[in-house]
Amino acid sequence: MTVETERLRSAVAVELDRARRRTTTLTEAVDDDDLVRQHSRLMSPLVWDLAHVGNQEELWLVRDVGGREPVRRDIDELYDAFQHARADRPALPLLNPAEARAYVATVRDKALDVLDAVRLDGRPLVTGGFAFGMIVQHEQQHDETMLATHQLRTGPPVLHAEPPPPARVPATGEVFIPGGPFTMGTDTEPWALDNERPAHVVDVPAFHLDVAPVTNARYAEFIDAGGYDDARWWSEAGWAHRQRAGLGAPLHWRRDGDRWVYTRFGRTVPVAPDEPVVHVCFHEAQAFAAWAGRRLPTEAEWEKAARFDPATGRSRRYPWGDEDAQERHANLGQRHLSPAPVGAYPDGASPHGVQQLIGDVWEWTSTDFHGYPGFRAFPYREYSEVFFSPEYKVLRGGSFGTDRAACRGTFRNWDYPIRRQIFAGFRCARDAEPGES
Numbered sequence: 001m002t003v004e005t006e007r008l009r010s011a012v013a014v015e016l017d018r019a020r021r022r023t024t025t026l027t028e029a030v031d032d033d034d035l036v037r038q039h040s041r042l043m044s045p046l047v048w049d050l051a052h053v054g055n056q057e058e059l060w061l062v063r064d065v066g067g068r069e070p071v072r073r074d075i076d077e078l079y080d081a082f083q084h085a086r087a088d089r090p091a092l093p094l095l096n097p098a099e100a101r102a103y104v105a106t107v108r109d110k111a112l113d114v115l116d117a118v119r120l121d122g123r124p125l126v127t128g129g130f131a132f133g134m135i136v137q138h139e140q141q142h143d144e145t146m147l148a149t150h151q152l153r154t155g156p157p158v159l160h161a162e163p164p165p166p167a168r169v170p171a172t173g174e175v176f177i178p179g180g181p182f183t184m185g186t187d188t189e190p191w192a193l194d195n196e197r198p199a200h201v202v203d204v205p206a207f208h209l210d211v212a213p214v215t216n217a218r219y220a221e222f223i224d225a226g227g228y229d230d231a232r233w234w235s236e237a238g239w240a241h242r243q244r245a246g247l248g249a250p251l252h253w254r255r256d257g258d259r260w261v262y263t264r265f266g267r268t269v270p271v272a273p274d275e276p277v278v279h280v281c282f283h284e285a286q287a288f289a290a291w292a293g294r295r296l297p298t299e300a301e302w303e304k305a306a307r308f309d310p311a312t313g314r315s316r317r318y319p320w321g322d323e324d325a326q327e328r329h330a331n332l333g334q335r336h337l338s339p340a341p342v343g344a345y346p347d348g349a350s351p352h353g354v355q356q357l358i359g360d361v362w363e364w365t366s367t368d369f370h371g372y373p374g375f376r377a378f379p380y381r382e383y384s385e386v387f388f389s390p391e392y393k394v395l396r397g398g399s400f401g402t403d404r405a406a407c408r409g410t411f412r413n414w415d416y417p418i419r420r421q422i423f424a425g426f427r428c429a430r431d432a433e434p435g436e437s
């Protein structure tokens, strides 16, 4: 056994443990009644997420990678996300909180046993620890989903965290990104998911991109200017949705006299003017951009701004380089329970000076979710291929609730253009003028 393999095994064990600690924080913060309750029809009961995390770990690590006997084959169907819509999950005969906790602990013991015993090469599923990385990311993604459920629950605050760091540098205006080809996607990132592959060259015409995500102050100007009442700024589908849903401000915003307040994880506070706006849907982002004389960036523009290094012509893992995300680079991992003010992370800037591409808020792009040229589903079609559709828009960059294990310059998220419960905001772009270079 090589030193390299041993290092990988310990790194995997650390990541599995980090994910489980976060799951535990999110599920121990509330009592059992709260765990089985449905806080929104958009979300599962927290206890479903908990046992589903264990079930996926059992399916992939214990049974497939490890070739071990099933722990609970009888519950597979209950925790198959494709069998039951979120709204229907509370009515299922789910494991109760004590059973769910015992189940995920049993599965974890077996998964760690498999990690000790299995070769991490040969089969593509285990090369570089892929299946373990996939399960780590799956648990962290459900942790972000559970965090979104916490934001939707009512009652006194149960989650606590330090406030995000203050702004350290100005972060206004836009930067110019020259036209030309860059490498999008990856062949080398060991834990990249199938939809991030393969690496391929995309020629992106010159464009301008905002230095930072759109702030609450700027978004409030759009509201004050009557943006929600003017069909000119909205797409046809967006306007129809705005009417039907009665949209008038981001989710969780409320008027309090002449100011806006929002409720976050049970605390109602004045809206912070210099923080990125969050809990807006794609249609709202698109309408704001039209009102501002701008547009949303395409997914390729976003990734070029985040990864392309003009000095070397190479695409890097993150805006700041190839180094894994550290605390000074980005607001990730639920270290804080809100986005940070724009300008808070100068160390995370890209070579062109674009800030906060990673962390804070997921950023809506104008691109539909599809496979890259040469896409191959791996290890199963249900991970992403079945979602390839113009019905979904791509989001990039991760939020304050995204863990670093499930976030990188190539990572792709997708959702319906009407969704607002996710931690999503946006930044604007515009075409370069002819002759501008």
Ligand SMILES: [Fe+2]
Residues within 6 Å of the ligand: 052, 056, 081, 138, 142
């Ligand atoms: Fe899942």
